[in-house]
Amino acid sequence: MSPNLPNSSLSRAAARQPFWRWLMVALLVVALDHATKYWILQHYQWGDASVVTGFFNIVRAHNTGAAFSLLADHGGWQRWFFVLVAAAATLFILWQLRAHGGQKLASFSLACIMGGAIGNVIDRLMHGYVVDFLDFHWQGRHFPAFNVADMAISVGVAGMLLAELLRWRRERSQPQA
Known part of the structure; x- marks a missing residue:
């Protein structure tokens, strides 16, 4: 940055830097999500499954609904x-x-949610x-299959x-004026 720029220009440029950082986090989530889904689509047919451990399978599932297949059987408008x-x-x-790009935890979290939403x-x-493929189970009970985008949203x-x-605790710990 040029030292001849007014302070307001310097602060605006500095404020934009975190914004791009968070966009890159979201883009990374989208890229990881689609790389894994592409692999699943290339190697599995709908309903195929591979046992990985006693509690985890890789499957190919299609979800027309939201989380936990909410509204999945509602005729297509939900898409x-x-x-x-x-x-x-x-x-x-x-x-x-x-x-608010300078608030690191909140911005990272929002970037993960945005990347996951875009991926799905x-x-x-x-x-x-939505292509789901991670299947965790225990004693015959399966958690609904999910994907990288769902993990990022969570x-x-x-x-x-x-x-x-943390914000609430900080505000509570500050003396009242």
């Missing part, structure tokens, strides 16, 4: 509903990252369903809860 929700969430997250939207637009939500808890 476009979930695309619209993800688009609105992405716009909101972009706005939040632009405004790409599936919905390309296939009409990590992002947990991170947002933690960021808010």
Whole structure:
């Protein structure tokens, strides 16, 4: 940066740097999600499964619903509903990252949520369903299959809860004026 730039220009440029960092996190989530889904689509047919351990399988499952197959059997309208929700969430997250990119935990969490949402939207637009492949089970009970995008969304939500808890604790510990 040039020392001749006014302070406001320096601060705006410095504020934009975290924004791009968070976009790269989201892009990494999308890339990892689609690399794994591409591999599954190339090597498994719908319903195929490989036992990895006594509690974990790799499967190829198609989810037309949301988390835990919510609304999966509702005739197809949910595909476009979930695309619209993800688009609105992405716009909101972009706005939040632009405004609060310096808040590392919250921004990382939002970037994970955005990357996961975009990853699953790409599936919905390309296939009409989301490709899931991670199948954990115990004593005959299976957790719903999921994918990298779902993991990123879950990590992002947990991170947002933690960021808010930490913010709340900081505010509580500050003396009242």
